[in-house]
Amino acid sequence: MGDRIKPPGLDAVCECGRPSSDILQVFSGLAKELYFRSGKDKTLNVHHLTFIKRTWPQSDLTVSKPVAMPLFSVPRQGPEISDRIIDFDPETLERRPVRKADVIEEFLRLGSPWAAKIVSDVPGTADGVMDDEAVDQLLIKVHCEMQRMSEEFQHGQRAAELLKPLIQVLRDAAVPTPIRIVDVGCGTGFVIRWLTANASLGADVELIGADYNSALIAEANRLALAENLCSRFVVANAFRLEQAATVIISTGVLHHFRSAELLQLFRLHDHRNTHAFVHFDFHPSRVAPFGSWLFHAARMREPLAKHDGVLSAMRAHSSANLLSAAREGAPNFVSAIYGTQLWGLPIPRAFHALVGMRAEHRDGFLAKMENRIHALGVIE
Amino acid sequence: MTLLLLWILATFDAGFAGYREAAGRNALIDKSIYFRRALVRGALYGQLATMLVGAAAFAMLSLASESSRLLADFEIVGRRMLAIYLPYAIIIGIAFSLRAIRSVDIRSITSTVVFGPFTLIRPLVALAGVIWGILGAPRPATIALGLLVLILMLSSEPIMTWMRTGSFRSRSRQLYGRV
Numbered sequence: 001m002g003d004r005i006k007p008p009g010l011d012a013v014c015e016c017g018r019p020s021s022d023i024l025q026v027f028s029g030l031a032k033e034l035y036f037r038s039g040k041d042k043t044l045n046v047h048h049l050t051f052i053k054r055t056w057p058q059s060d061l062t063v064s065k066p067v068a069m070p071l072f073s074v075p076r077q078g079p080e081i082s083d084r085i086i087d088f089d090p091e092t093l094e095r096r097p098v099r100k101a102d103v104i105e106e107f108l109r110l111g112s113p114w115a116a117k118i119v120s121d122v123p124g125t126a127d128g129v130m131d132d133e134a135v136d137q138l139l140i141k142v143h144c145e146m147q148r149m150s151e152e153f154q155h156g157q158r159a160a161e162l163l164k165p166l167i168q169v170l171r172d173a174a175v176p177t178p179i180r181i182v183d184v185g186c187g188t189g190f191v192i193r194w195l196t197a198n199a200s201l202g203a204d205v206e207l208i209g210a211d212y213n214s215a216l217i218a219e220a221n222r223l224a225l226a227e228n229l230c231s232r233f234v235v236a237n238a239f240r241l242e243q244a245a246t247v248i249i250s251t252g253v254l255h256h257f258r259s260a261e262l263l264q265l266f267r268l269h270d271h272r273n274t275h276a277f278v279h280f281d282f283h284p285s286r287v288a289p290f291g292s293w294l295f296h297a298a299r300m301r302e303p304l305a306k307h308d309g310v311l312s313a314m315r316a317h318s319s320a321n322l323l324s325a326a327r328e329g330a331p332n333f334v335s336a337i338y339g340t341q342l343w344g345l346p347i348p349r350a351f352h353a354l355v356g357m358r359a360e361h362r363d364g365f366l367a368k369m370e371n372r373i374h375a376l377g378v379i380e
Numbered sequence: 381m382t383l384l385l386l387w388i389l390a391t392f393d394a395g396f397a398g399y400r401e402a403a404g405r406n407a408l409i410d411k412s413i414y415f416r417r418a419l420v421r422g423a424l425y426g427q428l429a430t431m432l433v434g435a436a437a438f439a440m441l442s443l444a445s446e447s448s449r450l451l452a453d454f455e456i457v458g459r460r461m462l463a464i465y466l467p468y469a470i471i472i473g474i475a476f477s478l479r480a481i482r483s484v485d486i487r488s489i490t491s492t493v494v495f496g497p498f499t500l501i502r503p504l505v506a507l508a509g510v511i512w513g514i515l516g517a518p519r520p521a522t523i524a525l526g527l528l529v530l531i532l533m534l535s536s537e538p539i540m541t542w543m544r545t546g547s548f549r550s551r552s553r554q555l556y557g558r559v
Contacts, residue, residue: 148404152491154484161484188407197409223407291492298500301404349485350492 078110080308080315081118082142083256085135088212093235095132095214100124118303136215142305143188143216146252149299149309153350155251155280156194160201162278162338162353165368166247167201169361170275175246178206182245184238185253186211189220189231196224196231207231208245210238244273251280254322254354255315262317266329269356276357277333282316283340283352289314291350319377322354327380334359336379355379382458389465391426396472397536398422400499401544425540429532436528440521453517457526460516464509472498506533 084103087096100119107115123134150156163181170179181201183192186209196207209231211217220233238245248269257265269277282288292313296306317325319337326335335356339349355376357365362379369376402418437454444450475494479487510526 144407145404147407152495153488157484190407190409193409219407223409227408227410229409294500295492295496298496299404350488 078107078112078115078311080256080311081107081115081304082139082308085119085122085130086139086213090237093212093237097129099128100130101128103130114303115307118307121303136213138302138304139213139216140188140219142302142308143190143219145300145302145305146309147188147190149295150190150251152299155351156191156198158339158351158353159191159249159251159278159280160195160199161372162355163195163201163247163249164199165365165370165372166276166278166355166357166361167205168368169357169364170246171202171204172364173275173361175275176273177204178246179204180206180208180243180246182238182241182248183207183209184248184250185256186220186233187213187216188223189217189233191249191251192231192233193220193224193227193229196229197227208241209233210236210241212237239268239271244271246273246275248274248277249279252282252312254279254281255312255317262321262325263329266326269330270332275361277330277354278356279322279354280351281322281354282313283349284313284316284318288316288350319352323377326354326356330356332359333357334362334379336377338377339375340377382455382462385462385466386458387430389462389469390430391423392469393533394426394429394536395419395423398425398540401537401540421540421544422536425536429536432532433525433529437525440525444521450519450521453519453522454525456516457513457522461509461513461529464505464512468498468505503534506530 081103084106085098087098088094089096100122103119104116107113107119122138123131125131167179181192181195183189186192189209192207192209195201201207209217209220211220211233212235214235217233217235224231224233234241238248254262254265282292289310293310296309300306300309319340323335323337326333333356335354338353338355340352357379366373366376366379396419398418398421399415401422402415406414408414441447441450471494475490475498479490481487507530510530514522514526
C-alpha cells in the first residue's frame, strides 16, 4: 500500500520516496488527482486498482487484483453508488448524462477503491458517459436482489401491519376515497405489488408506485402485469402527482436524504389531501453495520448491491433524527417510531418505521394497533 | 445408517442450494412454483452428486486389495463427517420449524440469527466436516473421496447456475443440435 491518492490541495508527498518526475497527474473532467507511479509504464496502482493512461475519453480503470468486500472501509459519509451512476433533473425528470470518470474519481477521493472498481465495471459510452442501458439493467438486477432480502425479512407483512390499522382509521374518519397509497422511490415496486397481491386492503384503496427511473418503473409495470395485479407505477415526483397521496410510504429511501434535504422531504408531505405517512428504513444500531455486511455478503450477488446495502445501514438516520426532522418539517402531523426493538427487549431490529398522521387520527390509530402498540413509540 | 443419513443430508443440502441459487433472480410476488422447481433441481443435483461419490467409492473398493478394511475406513470417515454436519442440519431444521410460526418478528429473527450466518459459514462447515472425517482414517482413498465430496458440495450453486443459464444450453445445442 505504498501508493496513495492525495486529494487536491494536499501536498504531493510520495511515501516511497520516488522523485517528483515519477508523479503523474491524471486529468479527467474537473478532477485533478495526483497518483504515484509504480511498476509498469503508463500504469498507476492505487490500492488494488490500476489506472491505465490513455487519451480521454478512453481512460478507464481496470482491476489488477480482486477488490474484496471490505467490512469497515466503506466511508460513512460517502454517497451510495446507485446515487451517483444515475442522475435526473428534478424538474423535468429527464435523465442527465453522468461522466464515468468523475464518479470513479469521487470514490477514489473518498477512499473507497471498492466503489470505484464497481463503477469502473459498469460499461460506459465512447464519450465517457455511463451507459444508460447498462446502468438500468444493473439497477433492475440489484432491485431484484433487494427484493429477496425484503421477502426474507417479511417486509410486505410488516408494511401491511401498519397500513391496515391506518387505512381503517382513515375510513372511519370518512377521508375521501379512494385512499391513495403512494410509494415514494418504489424501484421495481415490491411493496406495492406485495400489498396488492396479499394484503387485501380493500377496493377503496389505490396503490401507486412512483420513481424517477423509467426503467425500474417499466419493470414494475411488467411484473404487475405478469401477475395480473392492479397496482400502478408511474415515472413521477411522488409529491407532484395530479391527485395527491392520502398515505405516503417508502422503504429504504430516507437515508438518501441528508440533513436539510430530509427536512425538505417532510415539508413536501404537508399537502391538504395527505393524511399519513409510513417510512421504513434501516434501524441504526451497534450491530447494524456487521449484520448488514453479513447479510449482504451471504445474499447479494451484485457488488453494487453489497456496497450500497452495507453503506445504507451505516448511513441510516437514528430514530431521534427522523423524529425531529419529521416534527420540524411536517408540524401538522404527529409522528412516532415503530419497531425499534424486538418484543420490548434490547434486541435491535433491522428496520424501523417512521409513522406520522394528522393529529385527529392519533387516538383511532392507537386503538386499532391492538397488541402491536408495544412496538410503537410516543406519538406527538 | 451412516450412509442413509449422509444421503438425506446431501439431498437436503443440494435442495437448499438449488433454492439459494434461484433466489434473488425472480422479482414476481408469487414464486411458489419457481422455488419448488429450484428445490427439485437442487435435490436432483444432489442425487447426481451422491451417485458420483458412490461410483467413485465402488471403484475404489473394487480396486483395493483389502476392500473390507477400506469399507470400514469409509464408515469411520462418514460417521465423523456426520458429527459436524448433523448439528448444523439440526440447527437449520429448528430454524425452519420456528419459521412456520406466523410472526413477522420470529421469521425475521430466524434469518438474522440462523439462515444468514449459516449460509455464510456453510463452505467452512463443509470443509470442516471433510477434514474431520479424513482425520479419522487418513489414507489416499479417503482423502480422494473426501475431496470429491467437498468439490461437489462447494460447486453445487455455480454448477446449477451454469446449467440454468445459456452456457449449458448453448453447449448442448452445439453438441446435439437441440436442448
